[in-house]
Amino acid sequence: MLKLWKLERKTGEATVAYPFAPLPVNKDMRGKPVHDAAACVACAACAVACPADAIWMSVDPDAETITWNINYGRCIFCGRCEESCPFEAIRLSQEFELAVTSKADLHDQAVYKIQECSVCGRPFAPRKEVDLARRVLDQVVGSAAAWQRDVLDVCPACRRRLDAQRAKASCDAANAAVLLEAIERDAAQAGGADAAGATDAADGGTSAEGVR
Amino acid sequence: MAEPLDMTERVLPAGLQYQPTPIQLDEKVKAAKAALATSIRRSVYAYRCDLGGCNGCEIEIFGSITPVFDTERFGVKVVPSPRQADVLIYTGAVTRAMRMPGIRAFQAAPDPKIVISYGACGCTGGIFYDNYCVWGGTDKIVPVDVYIPGCPPSPAQTVYGFAVALGLLDQKLHATTDVEKDGEEAPVLHPGVPYRLRVALERTARQMAGYRYGRDLVNEFMDVLEGARYDVMGAVDEFIRRCDDPRRREIFVALRQVVDASVVGDVNDGRR
Ligand code: SF4
Ligand code: SF4
Ligand code: SF4
Numbered sequence: 001m002l003k004l005w006k007l008e009r010k011t012g013e014a015t016v017a018y019p020f021a022p023l024p025v026n027k028d029m030r031g032k033p034v035h036d037a038a039a040c041v042a043c044a045a046c047a048v049a050c051p052a053d054a055i056w057m058s059v060d061p062d063a064e065t066i067t068w069n070i071n072y073g074r075c076i077f078c079g080r081c082e083e084s085c086p087f088e089a090i091r092l093s094q095e096f097e098l099a100v101t102s103k104a105d106l107h108d109q110a111v112y113k114i115q116e117c118s119v120c121g122r123p124f125a126p127r128k129e130v131d132l133a134r135r136v137l138d139q140v141v142g143s144a145a146a147w148q149r150d151v152l153d154v155c156p157a158c159r160r161r162l163d164a165q166r167a168k169a170s171c172d173a174a175n176a177a178v179l180l181e182a183i184e185r186d187a188a189q190a191g192g193a194d195a196a197g198a199t200d201a202a203d204g205g206t207s208a209e210g211v212r
Numbered sequence: 213m214a215e216p217l218d219m220t221e222r223v224l225p226a227g228l229q230y231q232p233t234p235i236q237l238d239e240k241v242k243a244a245k246a247a248l249a250t251s252i253r254r255s256v257y258a259y260r261c262d263l264g265g266c267n268g269c270e271i272e273i274f275g276s277i278t279p280v281f282d283t284e285r286f287g288v289k290v291v292p293s294p295r296q297a298d299v300l301i302y303t304g305a306v307t308r309a310m311r312m313p314g315i316r317a318f319q320a321a322p323d324p325k326i327v328i329s330y331g332a333c334g335c336t337g338g339i340f341y342d343n344y345c346v347w348g349g350t351d352k353i354v355p356v357d358v359y360i361p362g363c364p365p366s367p368a369q370t371v372y373g374f375a376v377a378l379g380l381l382d383q384k385l386h387a388t389t390d391v392e393k394d395g396e397e398a399p400v401l402h403p404g405v406p407y408r409l410r411v412a413l414e415r416t417a418r419q420m421a422g423y424r425y426g427r428d429l430v431n432e433f434m435d436v437l438e439g440a441r442y443d444v445m446g447a448v449d450e451f452i453r454r455c456d457d458p459r460r461r462e463i464f465v466a467l468r469q470v471v472d473a474s475v476v477g478d479v480n481d482g483r484r
Contacts, residue, residue, distance in 0.1 A: 014279045014280055015279055015280060015281070015282045015285070016280060016281060016368075018281070018368055018371060019371055019372060019375055019380075019381060023368050028424075032385075037390035037392075038396060038398070039398050039399060040398065041398045051339060052332065052338060052339040052341070052363075053341070053342070054332075071336060072361050072385065073332065073335030073336045073359055073361045074332055074335065074336040074337070074338055074339075074341060074361075075332060075361065075363070076332050076338060076339050076363035077362065077363055078363075079424060082423075082424060083422075083423035083424055084423075087398055087399075087401065088401060088427070089398070095384075096362075096366060096368055096369050096372070097369070097372045097381075097384050097385075098360070098361045098362065098365075098369065098372075098384075098385055099358055099359065099360045099361070099369065099372055099373035099376045099377075099383060100358070100359050100376070100383045100385050101357060101358055101359075101376065101383055103335070103351065103356075103359055104387050105383065105385050105386050105387050106335065106359060106361060106385065106387075107387050108387065108388050108389075108390075109388075109389050109390070110389070110390035110391075110392075111389065111390065111391045111392060112392045113392055127392075128392065128396065128397070128398050131397060131398070132397070132398045132400065135397075135400050136400055136407060139400070139403070139406065139407045140407050140408070
């Protein structure tokens with residue numbers, strides 16, 4: 001009996017005091033995913049990554065808003081959302097006291113505005129995402145980044161059209177340069193050797209034709 | 213375009229998943245239950261009913277009756293028959309095969325009784341919610357009083373859930389809706405570090421330590437880069453020297469090499 005008491009004293013109290021005292025938890029515990037609505041840009045990376053579809057986006061085309069939703073009742077606390085979030089807007093916390101009596105309380109949402117295309121006026125991407133992309137591109141040097149910055153608030157369809165126009169313009173410019181060069185060369189040859197005239201002029205004509 | 217969405221959860225189009233009609237409580241039972249919630253002064257007996265879970269939840273339920281969490285302190289006892297039960301704990305996503313046993317357990321337990329939906333599966337169907345052979349949550353077949361999310365809920369979560377079910381503690385979670393404010397801007401993280409270097413550092417850290425811990429480490433490292441006013445490399449070396457965990461040190465050394473390479477690249481070809 002004495003031995004048992006001694007053993008008991010050595011072992012101490014195994015039972016935790018919770019819920020009468022806070023439970024000490026690991027700092028990397030995977031508890032409730034906490035969403036920082038101000039840092040989120042509604043990019044939907046977490047919604048794509050979430051294996052249980054606990055996070056999803058819903059778009060309201062009339063109000064031109066995109067809504068980030070989470071259902072903690074479906075979440076499996078895997079941490080994929082925090083891994084995939086590029087802007088650290090969602091992180092699994094140490095909060096574990098999640099039991100509720102009404103299911104609606106398991107649901108959180110955040111509503112974001114959608115940017116309208118500056119060319120066609122149709123909404124196409126979350127406003128905050130476009131805005132953040134602009135500030136990131138400001139840090140990047142190079143002509144590709146400059147072009148991207150120019151078409152940042154243009155929707156993909158209009159951007160394709162602008163790209164095509166830009167390509168056509170540069171082709172036209174190159175063609176015009178070639179044409180100009182050919183004409184100058186012809187003129188130089190015509191000035192230099194008038195006697196050889198007829199055949200050279202015909203050549204110049206065909207090359208100009210070909211370019212056109 | 214998008215299918216209509218339920219306010220609180222994503223639901224499948226009706227054609228893809230059958231939606232059963234849940235059992236309704238009659239008024240007398242509801243009144244008795246309300247009385248029970250305020251006047252319960254004795255130990256409650258819980259019956260555990262697995263409707264097609266993976267048994268992770270069962271392990272945690274048994275984890276909460278072990279000496280460490282010891283729910284029997286509060287008189288919560290797991291019993292082997294629904295006929296003795298005051299509380300029914302439903303785990304699992306309610307598979308077709310287990311629907312009838314679930315309903316029979318509900319009918320066998322004497323009224324008034326408390327029904328707990330346990331785990332992500334019990335709450336909404338969890339990761340199996342869109343499976344063809346599940347009904348997606350306990351509340352599709354019986355009326356539920358308390359939802360305990362988690363996959364599986366830890367014993368502490370279970371203890372808390374029981375406290376909520378017995379009216380000892382209040383629930384902490386409440387539905388929220390955040391609306392974007394005018395001119396709200398998401399911050400660019402670590403703006404002091406050039407963009408391409410930032411990407412290279414993040415990539416290296418994540419390759420070595422995974423996404424979460426890699427991000428924590430690279431954040432620490434970039435804080436040092438941004439904090440240094442003159443001698444950046446000196447500050448980094450000092451930081452690495454002070455780091456006594458060899459695993460962290462190895463990653464920081466690799467990150468230092470990334471910075472080195474980018475500085476040399478800068479000198480050589482004028483690119484960042
Ligand atoms: S922790 Fe996993 S299941 Fe939960 S919201 Fe994040 S990605 Fe989805
Ligand atoms: S990944 Fe991050 S920024 Fe993108 S929608 Fe999710 S929480 Fe918001
Ligand atoms: S909630 Fe998770 S642990 Fe519990 S039965 Fe479902 S899959 Fe298993």
